[in-house]
């Protein structure tokens with residue numbers, strides 16, 4: 124019997140929730156398959172990829188710190204990923220390895236899934252942060268027709284790099300200038316690590332943010348950050364980071380196992396429970 128196999132590689136990799144997500148879908152769709160964790164140290168990535176097929180894997184997810192290394196080692200499947208310079212999903216086709224990045228589309232899909240009727244085209248958006256995740260999200264927002272993406276970052280140079288790479292619709296902004304620039308926004312997104320368990324909170328005065336704006340946070344531990352809670356309490360619609368994690372997994376599962384999986388409330392609650400014991404959606 125032919126078991127379809129995939130895995131996630133990282134160093135460390137024990138924290139990855141991808142096995143739970145893909146394991147859930149394998150069970151749900153009755154697919155004879157497995158999805159494992161593989162701890163691959165820096166320096167061993169090329170050897171691991173070379174032996175991927177021999178190990179019986181159809182592909183893998185890639186987590187820190189290997190996303191850039193893998194980008195240099197596989198064929199790049201699309202122009203958007205070529206611009207990003209990182210790969211989080213590897214799949215094999217006709218004996219060759221191909222790589223793509225699904226973080227940006229995962230973020231956007233999570234907003235579209237949670238805010239009925241929301242479309243990115245023509246929107247004014249602000250990203251707080253300009254790190255790796257912001258890069259993937261900014262690239263997708265511009266490609267999908269956002270009118271303007273302001274990027275406020277503590278280190279302004281990183282926001283300027285995004286403008287150089289993704290064009291004039293990216294507007295770099297000094298971190299302290301963010302509160303005054305909230306007035307015209309349709310979507311405000313925290314992409315920094317602030318607010319994550321163990322990190323300082325994200326503190327920003329939301330006074331000028333329109334009540335109709337959507338507020339998203341890609342941090343998912345905790346499931347609802349203090350930043351999201353304060354946005355919810357002032358009446359904004361909110362989108363938590365777990366949705367991005369779930370939606371970014373969809374394409375890999377489809378590429379490896381041949382079925383496009385659904386991100387359901389039941390899956391959300393199953394993974395949420397692994398993050399916060401006793402979690403129940405309302």
Ligand SMILES: NC(=O)c1ccc[n+]([C@@H]2O[C@H](COP(=O)([O-])OP(=O)(O)OC[C@H]3O[C@@H](n4cnc5c(N)ncnc54)[C@H](OP(=O)(O)O)[C@@H]3O)[C@@H](O)[C@H]2O)c1
Pocket residue numbers: 226251252253254255256257276277278281314315316317319323341342343364365367368369371
């Ligand atoms: N939901 C998901 O699926 C998903 C996916 C990817 C990442 N994430 C989460 O997103 C967060 C960022 O990940 P990443 O990979 O983009 O990290 P990263 O590349 O290290 O970027 C971190 C960002 O946070 C900013 N930052 C850190 N400490 C700060 C502080 N004290 N004050 C102001 N800004 C600060 C950094 O600003 P500087 O440039 O000035 O250092 C940078 O913009 C993490 O919490 C990660 O878990 C979630």
